[in-house]
Amino acid sequence: MTLNTLFDIPPLNTKLKSACQALIDNKTKPLGALGLLEPLALQLALILTRSENHKIELGIPQLVIFAGDHGIAAEGVSIAPSEVTGQMVANFSNGGAAINALCQTLGWQLSVVDCGILVKPELDLNVISQRLGTSTNAFHRKPAMERATLERGFDLANALINNMLEKGTNIFAFGEMGIGNTTSASAIFSAISLLSPKETVGKGTGVSDEIVMKKQALIADALSLHHKQLDTPIGVLQHLGGYEIVQMVASMLTVAKAQKVIVVDGFIATAAALIATQLAPNAKDYMVFAHCSGEQGHQKMLEYLEVTPLLNLGLRLGEGTGAALALPLLQSAAAFYNDMASFTDANVTEVNG
Numbered sequence: 340m341t342l343n344t345l346f347d348i349p350p351l352n353t354k355l356k357s358a359c360q361a362l363i364d365n366k367t368k369p370l371g372a373l374g375l376l377e378p379l380a381l382q383l384a385l386i387l388t389r390s391e392n393h394k395i396e397l398g399i400p401q402l403v404i405f406a407g408d409h410g411i412a413a414e415g416v417s418i419a420p421s422e423v424t425g426q427m428v429a430n431f432s433n434g435g436a437a438i439n440a441l442c443q444t445l446g447w448q449l450s451v452v453d454c455g456i457l458v459k460p461e462l463d464l465n466v467i468s469q470r471l472g473t474s475t476n477a478f479h480r481k482p483a484m485e486r487a488t489l490e491r492g493f494d495l496a497n498a499l500i501n502n503m504l505e506k507g508t509n510i511f512a513f514g515e516m517g518i519g520n521t522t523s524a525s526a527i528f529s530a531i532s533l534l535s536p537k538e539t540v541g542k543g544t545g546v547s548d549e550i551v552m553k554k555q556a557l558i559a560d561a562l563s564l565h566h567k568q569l570d571t572p573i574g575v576l577q578h579l580g581g582y583e584i585v586q587m588v589a590s591m592l593t594v595a596k597a598q599k600v601i602v603v604d605g606f607i608a609t610a611a612a613l614i615a616t617q618l619a620p621n622a623k624d625y626m627v628f629a630h631c632s633g634e635q636g637h638q639k640m641l642e643y644l645e646v647t648p649l650l651n652l653g654l655r656l657g658e659g660t661g662a663a664l665a666l667p668l669l670q671s672a673a674a675f676y677n678d679m680a681s682f683t684d685a686n687v688t689e690v691n692g
């Protein structure tokens with residue numbers, strides 16, 4: 340597969356827009372009274388239905404966690420060493436992480452993908468192997484990865500998601516695990532937005548102010564080292580990204596190309612969404628932004644993308660937790676769209692003019 344085949348994403352079926360909006364407006368409630376659930380229902384209808392008489396049918400939702408290790412972690416940019424990435428992968432497989440508890444409660448199907456972590460997971464773990472290496476290069480010294488590695492990551496993720504699409508999945512969320520990956524996500528955001536690292540770097544797992552300054556300095560070094568290669572989204576991803584971020588970008592593009600729903604998680608997932616939308620602007624139409632995380636920089640990233648998140652719970656975990664939590668809101672939007680009566684049907688006096 341060449342990368343470009345994923346950039347050609349069909350626009351939403353805007354011919355349906357006024358009919359679906361009218362259907363929402365004619366339901367027995369004051370205009371707009373269901374708040375953000377209303378544009379959410381409209382978006383779901385435009386993605387998943389083919390006429391205003393059709394219901395929104397959400398299938399079994401699929402959450403995929405992509406894990407990868409980062410060379411930059413050796414600079415001490417996190418509260419944890421890189422080994423914790425692999426330990427958490429085992430924890431996901433054994434059902435003991437926050438995301439397991441949420442998926443279990445909310446009904447997400449969960450898959451875990453090793454995109455390239457320090458030590459290969461034990462064979463008895465339920466982990467899909469799509470390894471691109473053992474760790475990226477520290478990006479303040481070298482490109483995070485080779486271009487061919489990025490392309491291989493696109494192929495692997497594309498094949499995995501196409502397989503899930505063939506089973507009928509129409510709602511996806513992507514989580515990540517990778518010690519040091521908030522530094523990578525901030526670098527990506529700075530390279531694309533041209534905001535200084537001071538504005539894009541936060542505390543990640545909860546590092547000290549001193550480490551925050553170190554993260555900023557490492558990113559500033561990387562931006563100046565690679566500046567000639569940062570003028571395309573693929574250049575940014577190759578030089579500053581991570582193996583898990585590459586596979587998230589490709590997965591998002593694959594889902595958008597298939598015209599299904601992507602629920603976007605926190606800071607790192609939104610950095611992947613940022614690259615995906617730079618590569619294919621129409622991809623944004625298929626994305627629901629689940630939440631604004633506690634990571635400083637996430638709100639600015641959402642503003643840069645001109646999107647409104649559904650939740651603001653101060654989460655700062657990743658793993659797909661924020662995306663998982665948004666599922667009941669998507670289900671509620673579909674439920675009111677599918678099941679509420681119109682003023683005419685219910686014999687209620689039309690109040691919306």
Ligand SMILES: Cc1cc2ncn([C@H]3O[C@H](COP(=O)(O)O)[C@@H](O)[C@H]3O)c2cc1C
Pocket residue numbers: 416417418419423427515516517518519520521522542543544545656657658
């Ligand atoms: C035990 C543990 C579980 C996690 N689950 C997600 N993350 C989150 O923290 C990491 C990013 O933050 P930073 O850039 O500061 O390393 C990612 O792995 C992310 O998924 C975790 C981090 C830890 C330590």
Ligand SMILES: O=C(O)c1cccnc1
Pocket residue numbers: 521543544604605606607608632633634637654655656657658
């Ligand atoms: O917003 C996130 O996704 C996030 C924030 C801090 C650490 N890991 C993830």
